[in-house]
Amino acid sequence: MWWIASLFIVPICAAPTAQNVKAHPNSRLMSNILSYVAEDSSACGNYFQHACGKYAVRHIDDPFTEITQMLDHKVNGNLVQLMYELQQRSQSPGFNESSVEAKALRFYRTCREAPQSTRKMEHYLRLAPPGEAIKWPQFMPHGKPWPKAQFKWMKSLGHLYRYGFTNVLVNVLVLPSSENSNRFRLDISMPSLEGDAHHLGGFLSTVATLQVIGVPTKSVLPLVRKIRRLESAIRVLTEVDDDDESETWTLRQWEYKTGYAWQDFVESIVGHSVSQHYLVQAQNAKYFTGLKRLMDSTDAEVVANYIMTRFMLYLIDDSMDSNEHIECVKDVRRTMNLASNLLYKERFLDPATLQQYTQEVTQVFEQLRRQFLLQINENRLGLTSEQNSMVATKAQHVVLNIGNMPRGRDHSSFVSRHYEDLVFPLADFDYAREHLNLLEFRTRKQVLQLDQRAPTLDEFFYLADPNTAMSSSPYYLMRVNVIVVPHGLLQEPFFAADSHDIFKYSLLGFVLAHELMHSVDTTGLHFDRYGNVHEIGPQISSSPSFEAGVQCLNRNNTQYLDERIADIAGLDLAYSTYFQNNSRMSLTDFTTIPPQQIFFLNLAQFFCGNGDPTNFVDHDNDQMRLQQMLKGFVPFHQAFGCPAKSNQPEKCQLW
Ligand SMILES: [Zn+2]
Incomplete structure (x- = not known):
């Protein structure tokens, strides 16, 4: 019985010793910090190695490679336990089969118990054809030709959008209108082929993908060549279009501009008829006119196979491909995020604890904000009073x-209303069927926003993309000026409510300051406190003092400039917030290490890890990030008595 086994096989990571559990949080956190430090590496020479040198040895057998993954693993372990408890409860007569609990359990059990055959791509493709009355080419009965003339690529993309499938030939998103963040619009642009899931794999892996789903062996090789050639031609088209500004158009105008009939496509996405005056946000007309020529001259069967292969890659990327407990819980988190958040909160955070955590986090954040407002007031960038007041107003309105x-x-009733129309009508367990069902559910929720006003801050929650949904890392949402802190972040060793402030400011404080700085980085500055585009931000970012600061930060060139800004300005803010307000607070009851050193050790250990250093998404690797943050940061060099180097660059000045 897997349910019983489940309690024993979920590893409890970084298991504290019995003695450790009883210790005061300060001693516990302190001894955890020290357990990673490699004393034989000099703090002044290679601080990453000094602070994280023993990380790999300590976590050699653990299934995570860094601290936020460790937190996620704990969340997942808890959710496995919760699923076990729900399964027990579901046996009793009073269990409500239409409750959120029942729906989450149902998908978890589907993931656990569905026959392997229901996870096969061929099965998916039979359930999700390219249109109402047409099959994918390889499913034609032997000897019967595929009805090419019936296949219309745009119609097919409109049809498959129901599963959230996009960014192939055309990219369609539901986004806050660029002029008014209170309104959502359909946003049409060319696809991006950056990122592993956004283009075909290598030649051999594409061959293997097509063989698995039953494309006859003799046709596979020529077909793979053709769809790869098609993708290369699409890539060329995306490279020649440099339009990066989307504008609002009526469908009629957009049709005139691109030479396509977009109405059917848009109607199948929004799920109702629309007039020629329907407004969309769109860009890349040049790409689309080129695409039309390309599509008109390409065999429909090649186009269908290209779309199908990308559709498979999308589906593979959106599921965990395993029926292990932890993987299935991740699947529930990614597909039913709001439900997972609620169930986790209700089971593992009692109201008093949650209230205490909320207060603590809010207090740290308010101190950071206060310090940032003081900094803005000092006006290091020499901004005009109008510019300064725009930045201050924005910072004042960032919501946690x-x-x-x-x-x-009321969370419980809100979440059950959210899932009201999610039903699993058939009793058997079929993984692909329910996965597609949940993809349709998620896309419907996205599309519904088009017909509604944007939620108020009291109603707001983020319809998270799958990767964000599975993660406990906090994030800043530019168009609503909100920082989301997942519940999973609020656990040791990241956060302990009763611990000394030095621990809170050096880790949670730094991470919150980092997110706050995203509100005023080179992208954030384009939006005002309501998330609307405005004039003043770009004025600031093109001012000589801001440009000089950014150029200085980019001395050691990075692709992820906004991340570097958030790191460096965030460290400065967290450090000054703590040390300007708490300089007299004694730490001597639990350590003799100076507070400045504790601050930098705890901060640095956010970046410890033993994963593949090339495996970082949208950020420089962790060692590089830490190095860039500490380089030229005087309090750091003072804390460890590092000699001033003659070639030490000066600290860059931004906010
Ligand atoms: Zn960031």
């Missing part, structure tokens, strides 16, 4: 959302 829940609503 803990747990990604609508803060002004």
Whole structure:
């Protein structure tokens, strides 16, 4: 019985010793910090090695490679336990089969118990054809030709959008209108082929993908060549279009501009008829006119196979491909994020604890904000009073959302209403069927936003993309000026409510300061406190003092400039917030290490890890990030008595 086994096989990571559990949080956190330090590496020479040198040895057998993954693993372990408890409860007569609990359990059990055959791509493709009355080419009965003339690529993309499938030939998103963040619009642009899941794999892996789903062996090789050639031609088209500004158009105008009939496509996405005056946000007309020529001259069967192969890659990327407990819980988190948040909160955070955590986190954040407002007031950039007041107003209105829940609503009834129309009508377990069902559910929720006003801050929660949904890392949402702090972040060793402030400011404080700085990085500055595009931000970012600061930060060139800004300005803010307000607070009751050193050790250990250093998404690797943050940061060099180097660059000045 896997349910019983489940309690024993979920590894408890970084298991504290019995003695450790009883210790005061300060001693516990301190001894955890020291356990990673490699004393034989000099702090002044290679600080990453000094602070993280023993990380790999300590976590050699653990299934995570860094601290936020460790937190996620704990969350997942807890959710496995919760699923076990729900399964027990579901046996009793009073269990409500239409409750959120029942729906989450149902998908978890589907993941665990569905026959392997229901996970096969061929099965998916039979369930999700390219249109109402047409099959994918390889499913034609032997000897019967595929009805090419019936296949219309745009119609097919419109049809498959129901599963959230996009960014192939055309990219369609539901986004806040660029002029008014209170309104959502359909946003049409060319696809991006960057990122592993956004283009075909290598030649051999594409061959293997097509063989698995039953494309006859003799046709596979020529077909793979053709679809790869098609993708290369599409890539060329995306490279010649440099339009990066989307504009609002009526469908009629957009049709005129691109030479396509977009109405059917848009109608199948929004699910109702629309007039020629329907407004969309769109860009890349040049790409689309080129695409039309390309599509008109390409065999429909090649186009269909290209779309199908990308559709498979999308589906593979969106599921865990395993029926292990932890993987299935991740699947529930990614597909039913709001439900997972609620169930986790209700089971593992009692109201008093949650209230205490909320207060603590809010307090740290308010101190950071206060310090940032003081900094803005000092006006190091020499901004005009109008510019300064715009930045201050924006910072004043950044909202913290803990747990990604609508803060002004009763969570339980809100979440059950959210899942009201999610049903699993058939009793058997079929993984692909329910996965597609949940993809349709998620896309419907996205599309519904087009017909509604944007939620107020009290109603707001983020319809998270799958990767964000599975993660406990906090994030800043530019168009709503909100920082989301997932519940999973609020656990040791990241956060302990009763610990000394030095621990809170050096880790949680740094991470919150990093997110706050995203509101005023080179992208954030384009939006005002409501998330609307405005004039003043770009004025600031093109001012000589801001440009000089950014150029200085980019001395050691990075692709992820905004991340570097958030790191460096975030460290400065967290450090000054703590040390300007708490300089007299004694630490001597639990350590003799100076507070400045504790601050930098705890901060640095956010970046410890033993994963593949090339495996970082949208950020420089962790060692590089830490190095860039500490380089030229005087308090750091003072804390460890590092000799001033003659070639030491000066600290860059931004906010
Ligand atoms: Zn960031």
